[in-house]
Amino acid sequence: MELKEVLQVMEQLAPLSLAESWDNVGLLVEPSKPRPVKTILLTNDLTDAVMEEAEAMSCDLIISYHPPLFRPIKRLVQKDWKQRLAIRAVESGIAIFSPHTSWDSVKGGVNDWLVGGLGSGQVSVLSQALSGATQSHKLEFTVKSAGELSTVMEELKACDSGTTLQHSVSSGIHVSVTCSESALTPSVQALLRHNAPSLSLNVSTFEKPPLPGHGQGRLSVLDQPVTVATAIQKMKSHLGLTHLRLALGLGKTLDSSVCTAAVCAGSGASVLAGVKADLYITGEMSHHEVLDVAAKGISIILSDHSNSERGFLSVFRERLAVRLPDSVAVVVSKADRDPLEVV
Structure with missing residues (x-):
C-alpha cells in the first residue's frame, strides 16, 4: 500500500x-x-x-x-x-x-476514550471545534449609479478573485459583497476611495459553524454516580496503571460522590479551567493549578502526561x-x- x-x-x-x-x-x-x-x-x-x-x-x-x-x-x-x-x-x-x-479533538478520539473509563454518561465537548472553512466577511455599502457600481466591483475583484456580489435598487444601489480574510483590508481601502461607499460602509464577519462532538476536552454527566474511590479504581483499570495521583477537593473524601467529571488528555489545565465538575481527570497539572482547583472543592486525578493518552x-x-x-x-x-x- x-x-x-x-x-x-x-x-x-x-x-x-x-x-x-x-x-x-x-x-x-x-x-x-x-x-x-x-x-x-x-x-x-x-x-x-x-x-x-x-x-x-x-x-x-x-x-x-x-x-x-x-x-x-x-x-x-x-x-x-x-x-x-x-x-x-x-x-x-x-x-x-x-x-x-x-x-484529541475528533469525536470518538482520545478524550472520548478517556472519559469513557468512568462509565456511560451524557458527554459534551469543553472547547468546541469549529469548521475549517476559510474566514469570510460581508461588506455592505451604497453606490449612486450603475457606473459607480461597475468601477467599485472591478477594484474589489482585483483585491479578491472570489468576491461575490448581491445588490438591490431603491433610492440608491445597496450592495452586499463577501470577501476572504486576506482580502478584507485591501477591499475596505478600495471602498474608502469612493465617497458614497465610504459613508455607508458596514462590515460584518461570518462565524465558523461548530462541529458537533468535536473539540478539546470532555464533560460527562454520569448515568451512575460513583465515589471518588471508585473513580480511582475505574481509571486505574482503564489506563492500565497501578498508581494514580489524587488531590481531594476541599471538604471532599474518598466516599464523596462524583456525578460529573471533566477530562482532558495530556496537560489539561487550560482546557479544564473554570469547568464546573466534581472531578477533573488529566495527565498533569502544575502545583499551583492543583491548589487552585482543589480549593474550589473539585477533586483531581493525575496519571502523568502520556499515561492519559497511550x-x-x-x-x-x-x-x-x-x-x-x-x-x-x-x-x-x-x-x-x-x-x-x-x-
Missing part, C-alpha cells in the same frame, strides 16, 4: 483540520525513495527505544501521537536527540506521521487495521512508555 493511501485513511479517521493552530501535525518525515507500506508502528512518543524497535521490524511508517519534530529547526545534527531520530528515520527510509491534537493507541490500531489490506501490519509499540514512574 502506498504511503499516500495510508495518509488518506488517516485523514478520514481524524482530519488534520481538527488540530490546534499551534500544533505540528501530519507527515513530518517523508523518505526520498517511496516504498510500499507493509508495517506501521503506533507510539505515543518517538524515543530511541521506539526507533530501535521500528528498525528491528523493518517498519515503513511510524505514527507518533506526539510530534517528534515540533519547533522549527535550522540544522540536522547528532547532538539533538529529536534531530538524531529524524536522521535515523530518513536513513532507514521510515516515514513519520503525527496526529496529536486532531486525535491506551488509545490500541483502540486506534483496530480502527486503522480494518481499513487497510491484510498485507499491512499495524503494531502498537512495546517500547513506548511514560518517562516517569513511581519508585
